[in-house]
Amino acid sequence: MLFNSIDFAIFLPIVFCIYWFITQKNLKAQNLFILFASYVFYGWWDWRFLSLIIFSTIVDYSIGITLGREENPIKRKMFLWISIFTNLGFLGFFKYFNFFLENLQSAYTFFGSELNISSLHIILPVGISFYTFQTLSYTIDIYKGKLEPTKDIIAFSAFVSFFPQLVAGPIERATSLLPQFFQKRQFDYNQAVNGMRQILWGFFKKIVIADNCAMFANQFFNNSSEFSGSSLFLGAVFFTFQIYCDFSGYSDIAIGTSRLFGFDLKQNFAFPYFSRDIAEFWRRWHISLSTWFRDYLYIPLGGSRGGKWMKIRNTFIIFIVSGFWHGANWTFIVWGALNAIYFLPLLITKRNRTHLGTVAENSVLPSFKEFINMAFTFLLSVIAWVFFRAKNVEHAISYLKTIFSNSLFSIPEFENKRYALEIIVLVIFMLIIEWLGRRDQYGIEKLALRCNRKVRLSIYLVLVCLIYLYLGKEQEFIYFQF
Template sequence: MLFHTLDFAIFLPIVFVLYWFVTNRNLRLQNLLIVLASYLFYGWWDFRFLVLLFFSSFVDFCVGIYLGKENHPRNRKMLLWISLIVNLGMLGFFKYYNFFLQNFVDAFSFFGKKVEPDSLKIILPVGISFYSFQTLGYVMDLYRRKLEPARDFITFSAFVSFFPQLVAGPIERATHMLPQFHVKRYFNHDQAVNGLRQMLWGFFKKMVIADNCAIYANMIFDNSSSYAGPTLVLGALFFAFQIYCDFSGYSDIALGTARLFGFELMRNFAYPYFSRDIGEFWRRWHISLSTWFRDYVYIPLGGSQGSAVIKIRNIFIIFLVSGFWHGANWTFIAWGALNALYFLPLMLAHKNRDNIAIAAQGHLLPSARELAGMIITFSLTLIAWIFFRAENMQHALSYLERMFGGLTDPAAYREAWTFIHVNTGFAIHFLIAAFIVLEWIGRDSQYAIQHFSLGWRKPVRWAFYYSIAVIIFLYAGKEQQFIYFQF
């Protein structure tokens, strides 16, 4: 079930009413309702894959129970390996089987050997990368004795399957989320209103900015051999805004929906395009995944401790694994490797944590140095996004070659202007500009409009909210599936 559909518009009020007015006196019944609603939400796509969700939840629940009882180091490690094998095994089969098979065939073909194994028509279950990592994190925290195991399967299933963040995150930590299912929830009007406001902003980002940018990004990337440098730069810009507004828009809707039910999810985005270096970008982009890899992969490998060789090795491992997590394509691995190369100079010079606070904190405009840092960081990110969006490595390299090769041709700029004039129109550019301004003004908040209009008189404030709703209705682009559903 997609957030931006009529199905969800019917589903959400029904679950909300049942949750607060029917099951509100019994915590276990509330948690059971969450499980049932979440399974319906997930099964709306394909009920067959509910088996995988249940199986993953059941295995890690049982592993958790035994980890809570077991003290022998060897037995505890064996339980951890059971969880790793089950979850990574499912993920590897559904997501990477055909990738490894094709590369196996290509490797033999390179040496003149023809191999024709049977490939499988595997459907990638929506959200498997997210809920697998969530339950794995739970087991690893138990293994490290950071929390007590869940002893009620309904409560644990509610934690794993909680529908707002089930299929595209944020990837919650059991230490943060699981305790919220153990305590009675009370309806909080201010929390719910805050949630609705964040949902509104998320729908705007997804349906107005991301879906419209997707039209033009697809138009340019799908016909990149027909365009010159400046138009290809436009394509990369459109995709940069598409992927950010698509994914952060989903996260905003997820966080806002969770607040309607009394839950607080972890923040997943913190205005990454205002970052002044790549280190800051990765502290602000897909926070739940980057911190997951940091805590469960990077730090156990030694992190930034040890020799320069060890540091470089760990950086490349973490970024390559992050790229591979996104999909079974060499373009994602190249995207990860490129970001590792961006990050290495900062890390080796011990400057990767120079920019912790928000840009231009306490000021309306950034300094010249901050502005230069943001422009350079965004430009590097833009180049990396080309690998992320390209169909394959040949497409990515050809795109870059044509893009940089055509930037000195005056006729190419006329082509870009014609593309803007003929295909895009004025409205989308105005809306993107307004979006950037609002994000900049609200960069010290959890989301851009959290506090933006609170000081206004009530009629003016509501007029602002209704204006956003009208814009969503009038300028919603052609419906696009959330990008991160494919991961």
């Protein structure tokens, strides 16, 4: 079920009313109803794949109980690896089977042999990359002694399948989200209003910015041989804002929806395009995934504790794995490796933690140096996103070659210039709002509250009108495919 669909517009109020008016006095009933609603939400796409999430839930619930009772270190490690292999096995089969098969066949062909194995027509279950990592955090944290296993299978199942963040995150840790299913939840008007405000901002970013930027990004990327370097650069910029507003918009809707039901999810995007270097960018982009890889992969590999070459190795591993997590295509691996290359100079010179605070912390505008750093970091991101969006590596290289040709200095040529200018103005409007709210959790969290009631309502009305004006055909969120 898409957030930006009529189905969800009907589903959410019904779930909200039953949750607060019928199940409010009974915590177990609330959890059971959340579980039921989550399975309906997920099964709306394809009910057959509910079996995967149910199986994963049962496996990790059982292993969690076992780890809580078992004291033998060897057996504990064995059960942990059962959880890891089971979860990653499902993820690997559905997401990467054909990728490895195709590359194996290519390798045989390169050495003069043939491997005749037919690829499988596998449908990638929506959200499998997200709930797989979420359940893995549960068993790993129990193994490390950071979390006590739960015996309440309803609460645990609701944690795994919690519908607001089920299919595209944020990837919540069991140590953070699971305890909230055991706390009494009462309706909080201010929390609900805050949630509605964040949902509104998320819909604005998705429907008004992302979906309209997508039209131009698709035009340029799908017909890149027909355009000049300046046009393709503009197309890459459109995609840069498309993917940010699409994914952060989803996160805003998910976090805001969670607040309606009395849950707090972690911030997943902290205005990454205001970053002053690539290290800061990765502290602000898809925070739940970046911190997951940091805690469960980078640090166990040795993190930054070893020598220079160990730090370099670990940096490349975490970025390449992060790229591969996004999809079974070499473009994602190159995208991850390119970001590692961006990151290395900061790591080697020990400047990767230079910018930990908010840009222009005590002023309205950034300094000239901050502005140049932000512009350069944004440019690096634009170049990297070309690999993320391209059909294959050859397409990405061809696209970048055209950008960095003499035609980069020509006037962009494409259809619907007036419409493109309109979208650019809206992107600038979005950036101004987010700049003013850059110290908050999302763009309009406190910005509207600083105004009087009439101005605040006017801001909401403008956003609602823009969403209505640009509301078109339902478009899936980009990260549904991951």
